[in-house]
Amino acid sequence: xxxxxRPEQITFQKKCNVKHGQARLSSMIGLSAGAIxxxxxxxxxxxxxxxxxxxxxxxxxxxxxxxxxxxLETGEQLTxxxxxxxxxxxxxxxxxxxxxxxxxxxxxxxxxxxxQLFTEVQPVRSPDGSIVxxxxxxxxxxxxxxxxxxxxxxxIQRFEIAQDQQEEExxxxxxxxxxxxxxxxxxxxxxxxxxxxxAADDESTDGEGSDGGGSGGGGDxxxxxxxxxxxxxxxxxSTGTVYxxxxxxxxxxxxxxxxxxxxxxxxxxIDPTTxxxxxxxxxxxxxxxxxxxxxxxxxxxxxxxxxxxxxxxSLAVQVLExxxxxxxxxxxxxxxxxxxxxxxxxxxxxSDTELWEYDHDAGTAREVxxxxxxxxxxxxxxxxxxxxxxxxxxxxxxxxxxxxVVHKYDGSSVTAISSLSNGTYxxxxxxxxxxFNDKLYFINTTNNFNYPNSLNALTExxxxxxxxxAGNTTQNGPNDTDWVVAAxxxxxxxxxxxxxxxxxxxxNNFNGDQVGQELxxxxxxxxxxxxxxxxxxxxxxxxxxxxxxxPQYMIEYDGxxxxxxxxxxxxxxxxxxxxxxxxPTDNSKxxxxxxxxxxxxxxxxxxxxxxxxxxxxxxxxxQANTGKELYVFDSSGIPELVMDINLGPGDGFNNAEDxxxxxxxxxxxxxxNDKLYFIxxxxxxxxxxxxxxxxxxTKAYDFATTSIQHLTFLTVLDDTLFFLGDNGGAGATSxxxxxxxxx
Numbered sequence: 001x002x003x004x005x006r007p008e009q010i011t012f013q014k015k016c017n018v019k020h021g022q023a024r025l026s027s028m029i030g031l032s033a034g035a036i037x038x039x040x041x042x043x044x045x046x047x048x049x050x051x052x053x054x055x056x057x058x059x060x061x062x063x064x065x066x067x068x069x070x071x072l073e074t075g076e077q078l079t080x081x082x083x084x085x086x087x088x089x090x091x092x093x094x095x096x097x098x099x100x101x102x103x104x105x106x107x108x109x110x111x112x113x114x115x116q117l118f119t120e121v122q123p124v125r126s127p128d129g130s131i132v133x134x135x136x137x138x139x140x141x142x143x144x145x146x147x148x149x150x151x152x153x154x155x156i157q158r159f160e161i162a163q164d165q166q167e168e169e170x171x172x173x174x175x176x177x178x179x180x181x182x183x184x185x186x187x188x189x190x191x192x193x194x195x196x197x198x199a200a201d202d203e204s205t206d207g208e209g210s211d212g213g214g215s216g217g218g219g220d221x222x223x224x225x226x227x228x229x230x231x232x233x234x235x236x237x238s239t240g241t242v243y244x245x246x247x248x249x250x251x252x253x254x255x256x257x258x259x260x261x262x263x264x265x266x267x268x269x270i271d272p273t274t275x276x277x278x279x280x281x282x283x284x285x286x287x288x289x290x291x292x293x294x295x296x297x298x299x300x301x302x303x304x305x306x307x308x309x310x311x312x313x314s315l316a317v318q319v320l321e322x323x324x325x326x327x328x329x330x331x332x333x334x335x336x337x338x339x340x341x342x343x344x345x346x347x348x349x350x351s352d353t354e355l356w357e358y359d360h361d362a363g364t365a366r367e368v369x370x371x372x373x374x375x376x377x378x379x380x381x382x383x384x385x386x387x388x389x390x391x392x393x394x395x396x397x398x399x400x401x402x403x404x405v406v407h408k409y410d411g412s413s414v415t416a417i418s419s420l421s422n423g424t425y426x427x428x429x430x431x432x433x434x435x436f437n438d439k440l441y442f443i444n445t446t447n448n449f450n451y452p453n454s455l456n457a458l459t460e461x462x463x464x465x466x467x468x469x470a471g472n473t474t475q476n477g478p479n480d481t482d483w484v485v486a487a488x489x490x491x492x493x494x495x496x497x498x499x500x501x502x503x504x505x506x507x508n509n510f511n512g513d514q515v516g517q518e519l520x521x522x523x524x525x526x527x528x529x530x531x532x533x534x535x536x537x538x539x540x541x542x543x544x545x546x547x548x549x550x551p552q553y554m555i556e557y558d559g560x561x562x563x564x565x566x567x568x569x570x571x572x573x574x575x576x577x578x579x580x581x582x583x584p585t586d587n588s589k590x591x592x593x594x595x596x597x598x599x600x601x602x603x604x605x606x607x608x609x610x611x612x613x614x615x616x617x618x619x620x621x622x623q624a625n626t627g628k629e630l631y632v633f634d635s636s637g638i639p640e641l642v643m644d645i646n647l648g649p650g651d652g653f654n655n656a657e658d659x660x661x662x663x664x665x666x667x668x669x670x671x672x673n674d675k676l677y678f679i680x681x682x683x684x685x686x687x688x689x690x691x692x693x694x695x696x697x698t699k700a701y702d703f704a705t706t707s708i709q710h711l712t713f714l715t716v717l718d719d720t721l722f723f724l725g726d727n728g729g730a731g732a733t734s735x736x737x738x739x740x741x742x743x
Contacts, residue, residue, distance in 0.1 A: 052094060052095075052101075053094075053095040053100075053101040053104045053105060053112065053113070054092060054093060054094055054095065054112070054113045055068075055070060055085075055092075055093040055095065055104070055109070055111050055112055055113070056092065056111035056112075056113060057090060057091030057092060057093075057111075058091065058111070058229065059071065059109075059110045059111025059112075060093060060111065061719075062087075064609075064671060065082075066081065066082030066495070067079055067080070067081060067082070068080040068085060068093065070104070070109050070110075070112075071109065071110045071111075072107055072108055072109055072110070073108040073109075073110060074108065078100075078103060078104075078107070078109070080095070080097070080100055082495060083097070083496075084096065084097035084100045085097070085100070090227070091674075223249050223250045223251050223305065223307065223309040224247055224248070224249035224250075224251070224255070224303060224304075224305045224309045224310065224311045225247060225248060225249075225311050226245070226246065226247045226301075226303060226311050226312075226313040227246050227247060227248050228243070228244065228245050228246040228247075228275075228313065229243075230313065230314060230315060230316065231315070231316050231317075231318070232277075232315065232316075232317045232318070233317070233318045233319075233320055233673060234279070234283065234317055234318070234319055234320065235319070235320050235322050235688075235700050235701045235742055236282070236283055236284055236285035236286075236319055236320065236321060236322055236701070237282045237283070237284070237322070237701055237702055238279060238282060238283065238319075238698075238699075238700065238701070239278075239279070239282050239698070239699060239702065240278065240690070240697075240698020240699055240700075241276050241277070241278060241690075241692065241695045241696070241698045242268070242277045242278055242279060242317055243276075243277040243315065243317065244274070244275050244276050244277070244692055244694045244695050245257045245270065245275030245276075245277060245301050245303065245313065245315075246275055246694070247275075247303035247305075247311055247313075249305035249306075249307075249309065251305045251306055251307040251309065252306065253305060253306025253307070254273070254305075254306060255303050255304065255305050255306075256272045256273065256303070256304050257270050257271070257272055257273075257275040257301060257302070257303055257304075258270065258272060258301070258302050258304070259299055259300070259301055259302075260300050260301070260302040260312070261299070261300040262298045262299030262300045262314070262315075263290075263291040263292075263298050263299075264290050264291055264297040264298050264299055265299045265300070266280070267279060267280055267281075267283075267289060267290070267297055267299075268280060268297070268299055268317075270301065274695060275301075275303075276695045277301070277315075277317075283295075283297075283319045285319055285320070285321040285322070286321075288319065290319075295318060295319040295320075296316055296317070296318050296319075297316070297317040297318075297319070298314070298315070298316050298317075299314075299315050299317070300312055300313065300314050300315070301313045301315055320742055320743050321742070321743075322701050322740065322741075322742050323740065323741065324725070324738045324739065324740050325358065325365075325722075325738070325739040325740065325741050326363070332347070332348040332353070332737050333345050333346065333347050333348075333724050333737045333738065333739055334346045334382070334713070334724070334737070335381065335382050335383070335384050335396075335713070336384075336713040336715040336722060336723070336724065336739075337384035337385060337386065337394070337396075337715070338386060338715060338716075338717050339384075339386035339392060339393070339394035339409075340386075340392050340393075340394070340411050341361075341717075341718075342357050342358060342359050342360070342717075343357070343358040343360065343715070343717055343722060343739075344356070344357055344358075344368070344384055344394055344396075344409075345358070345384075345739070346380065346381045346382060346384075347367075348378075349367070351375060351376065352370070352372070352374075352375065352376055352377055352378045352379070353378040353379065353380050353381075354367050354368070354369070354370055354371060354372075354378075354379055354381065355367070355368040355369065355371065355379070355381040355396065355398065355409070355414075356368060358739070360717055360718050360720065361718075368409060368414060369409075369414045371398045371399070371400055371407065371414065372398070372399055372400055372401045373401075374401075377401060378399070379398040379399050379400065380398065380399055381396050381397065381398045381407075382396065382397050382398075383396055383397045383430055383431075383433065384396045385433050385434075385435070385440070387408075387435060387440055387463075388435060388438070389435060389438035389439055389440070389462075389463060390408070390410075390463045391410065393408050393409060393410045393411070394408070394409040394410075395407070395408055395430075395433065395440065396409070397429065397430050400416060403421045403422050404421065404422045404429060405417065405418065405420065405421040405422075406420035406421070406429070406430050419465075419466055420444075420461070420466060428443055428444060428445040428456055428487040429444055429445070430442050430444070431443040431444070431456075431487045431488075432487070432488070432489065432490035432491070433490075434490055434491055434492070434493065436491070436493030436497070436500055436524075437493065437497050437524055439460055439461060439462050439463075440460070440461040441458065441459065441460055441461075441469070441491045441493070441500060442458075442459055442461070442491075443456050443457070443458060443459065443485055443486075443487045443491075444456070444457050444459045444466075444468075445457070445487070455484050455485075456484055456485045456486065456487045457469075457470060457485060458470040458485045458491065458500075458502055458504075458522065458531075467529075468529060469500075469522050469529055469531075470485060470502070470504065470520075470522060470529060470530060470531045484504060484505050484506075484517075485502050485503070485504040486502070486503040486504060486517060486550075486552070488552070489502070489503040489551070489552045489553075489554070490554075492554035492555070492556070492561070493524075494556060494561075494584070495556050497524060498523070498524055498525065499521040499522065499523060499524060499584070500521060500522045500524055501519060501520070501521045501534065501554055501561060502519075502520055502521070502522070502531065503517060503518075503519065503520075503550065503551045503552055503554075504517065504518070504520045504531060505517040505518065505548070506520075506531070506533075516536075516538060516548040516549070517548040517549065517550050517551075518533060518534075518535065518536045518537065518538070518548070518549055518551065519533075519534040519535045519536075519537070519549075519551045519554075519561075519563065519565070519582060520532060520533055520534060521534045534561075534582060534584075534587070535551075535580075535582045535587065535589045536549065537549035537551065537565040537566070537567055537580050537589060537591075538565075538566060538567060548566075549565040549566050549567065549580075550565060550566055550577075551563040551564070551565040551580070552564050552565075552605070553605070553606065553607055553608055555607075555608045555609070555610065555615070557610050557615045557633075557635075558615075558635045559583070559584075559585070560581045560582060560583045560584070561581070561582045561584065562579060562580065562581050562582075562608065562615060562633075563579075563580055563582070564577050564578070564579065564580070564603045564604075564605065565577065565578070565580045566578070567591060577601045577602070577603050577604075577605065578591055578592065578593055578594065578599075578602050578603050579591070579592040579594070579602075579603045579617065579633065579639060580592070592633065592638050592639055593638065594619040594620065594621055594631060594638075594639050595619075595620070595621040595622040595623050595624070596622055596623050598622075599620075599621070599622040599623075601620065602619055602620060602621065602622070603617060603618075603619055603639075604617070604618040604619060604620055604628055604653070606618040606653070606666060606667060607667075607669065609669040609671070609676070611669075611671060611676045611691075611693060612674075612693040613634070614632050614633065614634045614693070615632065615633040615634070616630065616631070616632050616633075616642070616669065616676070617630075617631050617632075617633070617639065618630065618631065618653050618667060619631035619639055619641075621641065624641070625648075625649050626641065626644045626648070626649065627644075627646060627648070627649050627650050627651040627652065628651040628652060628653045628654070629641055629642070629643065629644055629645055629646070629651075629652045629653070630642040630643060630645065630652065630653075630667075630678075630680070630691075630697065642691070642696075642697065643696045643697050645680050645681070645682050645689070645697065646680075646681060646682050646683045647682075647683070650683055651681070652680050652681060652682065653666065653667050653679075653680055653681070654666075654681055654686075666679065666712070667679050667680060668711075668712060668713065668714045668723075669714075670714040670715070670716060670721070671716075672716050672719070672721055673719065674692075675690050675691065675692050676690070676691040676692075676693070676697075677689070677690050677691075677700060677714055677721060678691070678697075678714070679711045679712070679714070680697070682699075685703065686703065686708075686710050686711055687699050687700075687701065687702055687703050687711075688700045688701045688703070688711060688714075688723070688742075700742075701742070703725070708725035708726065708740075710725070710726040711723050711724070711725055711726075712724050712726075718743075719743055720741050720742065720743030721741065721742045721743055722739060722740065722741050723739075723740055723741075724737050724738070724739060724740070725737065725738050725739075725740045
């Protein structure tokens with residue numbers, strides 16, 4: 001009988017949705033192989049057990065809104081919403097929706113695995129080589145003879161998962177994952193064991209090109225193993241981190257890394273302590289120096305733990321081209337958006353500015369329609385958004401020569417929505433639209449007969465009809481209540497689909513019932529056209545028309561709503577903008593300072609993003625005097641500096657805008673291939689930066705080698721990063737804005 005290596009130990013920490021726990025408890029879940037059905041005995045033992053459906057890492061795509069796209073072997077796709085799965089550490093995806101489980105089980109999805117979750121990982125053995133039962137006192141093994149050598153085909157991995165619990169919640173005994181085939185995770189050491197089937201091979205795999213544990217000085221072949229990926233991508237001219245090697249060991253002490261082989265080993269260097277891999281010389285896509293000449297560099301990395309045990313990882317690094325998209329240059333572009341699998345934008349081709357479409361697969365661009373016919377008659381399309389509730393159609397605003405009107409493009413024709421035009425609505429039309437519960441919500445300015453000025457109203461569009469949710473469009477009595485919704489702040493829909501948050505203030509015809517601009521919400525289960533006050537962050541005065549916190553840049557994280565708001569100030573003085581948390585479970589609110597308590601605007605006016613279970617933002621610490629830089633928050637303390645990109649008091653991020661070119665030099669965070677891309681300036685100019693959540697952020701591409709001076713509109717389509725590049729400089733009128741791509 002042949003003994004297999006023991007499970008690999010991985011120490012990932014994952015916080016579940018429990019608020020700021022003081023005590024940390026662990027839970028244990030195990031995962032049995034879907035290959036159990038290979039043996040009759042195993043099939044009999046498996047009767048009555050609920051199999052779970054999991055999707056392996058790197059076989060699906062995750063979008064920013066929580067949607068996950070699964071791939072079939074046929075090339076078709078299936079989409080899962082955030083409530084249909086649970087994301088485990090290491091990228092393992094547990095499907096919890098019964099309908100989705102059935103679909104994945106019946107169709108040939110890439111990376112899908114039918115498994116059984118159990119509360120203790122137990123080894124399995126059988127005299128005839130089939131799986132029978134388990135015992136955690138010894139490794140997994142299989143018998144000899146003519147029976148299938150099943151365990152020789154199984155790679156076993158272990159994931160440690162942690163959860164936070166409040167000390168006072170003594171009655172809670174674990175976390176319950178809801179959905180079909182639900183699992184109760186009890187207390188104890190958390191281990192998720194996963195066995196993946198592979199091709200049996202009687203030959204030794206201990207050599208160059210193989211992955212896994214080596215003999216090492218300690219003699220324990222399974223004590224150490226790699227947890228980082230086998231592939232990486234880097235942009236040409238990359239000077240920073242290409243890949244971060246990561247291994248875990250059951251032996252205590254540090255792990256060191258080295259490059260031990262591969263046909264392209266001389267092209268790289270690695271930090272032995274951090275595992276950060278970099279090119280010795282920036283690679284050129286047009287003149288590759290890899291052995292195959294195909295821009296794929298192959299090396300082998302070794303990890304060594306304190307006991308001398310080793311593991312190897314074969315790594316392939318693909319270099320990607322950075323270039324302007326051919327045929328779409330020399331004009332002025334803006335407002336990138338994706339819809340129906342294509343890229344849409346506003347483009348001035350020299351005659352007028354209209355809506356254009358770029359087909360990435362075909363590599364072709366075309367004008368969709370001349371909405372405002374005639375030479376030099378610009379329709380100036382803007383506010384582009386894909387509306388999934390209407391079949392994925394593209395909605396946008398454009399000028400038809402008379403009014404600015406909301407239009408819809410369904411892939412074949414453009415239709416004007418006459419009920420949504422500035423002939424009906426005045427100053428603001430279709431402002432900051434979002435999709436929530438298969439409907440569009442946005443801000444329109446409505447006429448109001450009881451208030452001296454028109455009111456900004458929260459408006460709902462269901463694909464055919466516009467309904468005012470909060471505002472006033474008719475002349476009502478003296479006790480009628482109106483809400484003025486901030487047009488510059490996009491609404492935010494809660495992940496559970498229950499509430500739509502807005503920044504607004506309430507008036508009652510000057511009868512004294514006035515609340516300053518604070519955080520309100522609309523109950524999506526209610527048909528009433530009104531708002532409810534969620535939180536007043538401004539504590540400097542009683543709620544009134546002159547007490548405003550101006551909540552903006554709202555985002556949901558760790559079960560709470562986070563926003564930038566001020567705790568003091570008036571309608572004419574916006575001061576002390578900081579990070580605030582609103583917990584809807586108990587309506588509590590918490591402020592997190594960046595810098596001193598007297599610091600004004602510690603949190604900058606910029607969007608925030610959740611990346612690898614942490615919240616990222618732009619902050620300015622007056623005590624450290626580092627300028628506007630990248631900060632991270634993980635619910636365990638206060639926002640912390642990630643890196644001083646522009647060393648010293650200089651700003652790593654600058655929101656200066658060139659109105660003549662519609663270009664903003666802001667950070668525009670975007671996630672692609674499990675990395676965070678953003679625009680930053682280290683003092684040498686605006687460049688594209690990348691961050692893997694482990695090592696310091698680095699330049700993904702140094703645009704100092706090009707004429708590009710400003711970047712904006714980072715947009716992902718088909719695993720390719722698109723963006724606009726301005727080569728004219730701030731304030732210039734002779735320059736152009738071109739479409740660029742990386743991938």
